[in-house]
Amino acid sequence: MTGKYVIKQTDLPTEMKSEVADAIQTGIESYAAMPNVIEVLKSLRQLATKYIKELMDKRYGPTWQCIIGEGYAYDVTIQSGTFLFLLYNGMLGCLVFKT
Numbered sequence: 001m002t003g004k005y006v007i008k009q010t011d012l013p014t015e016m017k018s019e020v021a022d023a024i025q026t027g028i029e030s031y032a033a034m035p036n037v038i039e040v041l042k043s044l045r046q047l048a049t050k051y052i053k054e055l056m057d058k059r060y061g062p063t064w065q066c067i068i069g070e071g072y073a074y075d076v077t078i079q080s081g082t083f084l085f086l087l088y089n090g091m092l093g094c095l096v097f098k099t
Helices: 014-031 037-060
Strands: 005-010 064-069 083-088 092-098
Touching: 005 014, 014 037, 014 083, 014 092, 037 064, 037 092
Parallel strands: none
Antiparallel strands: 005 083, 064 092, 083 092
């Protein structure tokens, strides 16, 4: 499963933008190959979110947050230059930010 992502909103520096988006894509696709569809949906969000958060904490320091899901709204307070929201395959939203 190789999906496409579209960055909808970000204030990340240019060099960081594609690196974070690629990490999100890798996190989602790493866990999407699980055999049971119901387990995929449940595990995908939990495992991919954990992978992305830990990767961001390691690369860019602690207090990163990651939310993956469908049909949600957000209102967050962030540090400037640490926010990205993208859609994966047109419907799965991923929000990454540093608090």
